[in-house]
Amino acid sequence: MAIPSEKELLNAACHLGHPTSKWHPHMAPYIYGNRKDIHIFDLEQTKDHLEKVCAALKKLQSEGKQILFVSTKQQSIPLIEDLGDTLNQPTVTKKWLPGLLTNWNTIKERLRYYLDLQDSFRSGTVEKYTKKEQTSLRKKLTKLDAALSGLSGMKRVPDAVFVVDAVRDSVAIAEAKKLKIPLYGICDSNANPDDFTAFIPANDDAISSLTLILGTIKEELSS
Incomplete structure (x- = not known):
């Protein structure tokens, strides 16, 4: 998949930002104007920034670096999980x-416990416990699975972090910044672009926008 044209970005609703009342002033250089009090992105810049982010991530991928892809936004979850599976990269x-x-x-120890527990159910060694203990362990596994399933291959602090929604997953951004880990992602009109090493100014809500942008990243990094 080549970098989408401005027309393709438009058709995917990548140009639609948030209401003008909810914008972050530092996004001003990337906004073309507004329509019915909704900010409209300059798609020429969206295209250029998408190309730059893809190039940076592709370089990291080719060097065997670990990129953590993050999005707890419901509509993007299947896309992020597919991205992680295809690229063999961790996800949240x-x-x-x-x-x-x-x-x-500390998290690494919890991850190790989760993987051991998972293996005990897979191998059947969990059967040495009583039914009551097995039920308790199953509940623990279910809870850990929700938090750690995408991290099973993560052996160290990642070399870079990609965040889909900078406002929703602001804690991930804060932790990455504290450790000076390079940050990439989609930056909607309500987010602070200064947090990112490189970003894509675009709609981070519409499934059409997310599908096009994340699909492009997947294809560029796996080619």
């Missing part, structure tokens, strides 16, 4: 565990 889609980056050593 259900909930962000506080300290995932800044307290990685």
Whole structure:
């Protein structure tokens, strides 16, 4: 998949920002204007920034670097999970565990416990416990699965983080910034672009926009 044209970005509703009353002033350079009090992105810049982000992420991918893809936004979850599976990269889609980056050593131990517990059910060794204990362990596994299933291959703090919604997943951004981890992502008109190493000024809500942008990233990085 080539970088989408401005027309393709328009057709996917990538140009639609948030209401003008909810904007972040630092997004002003990337906004073409407004229509019915909705900010409209300059799609020439959206296209250019998408190309730059893809190039940066592709370089990291080709060097064997670890990129953590983050989005707890419901409509993007299947897209992020598919992206992670295709690129063999870690993902967070259900909930962000506080300290995932800044307290990685503790999270790493919880991840190890989760993988061991998962293996005990898969191999059948869990059957050495009583039925009551197995039920309790199953509940623990279900809870851990929601938080850690996308991180099973993550062995260290990632080399970069990609965030779909900078406002919704602001804790992920704060932790990455604290550790000076390069940040990439989609930056809607209500987000602060200064948080990012490189970003795509675009609609982060519409499924059509997310499908086109994340699909482009997947194809560019896997080609």
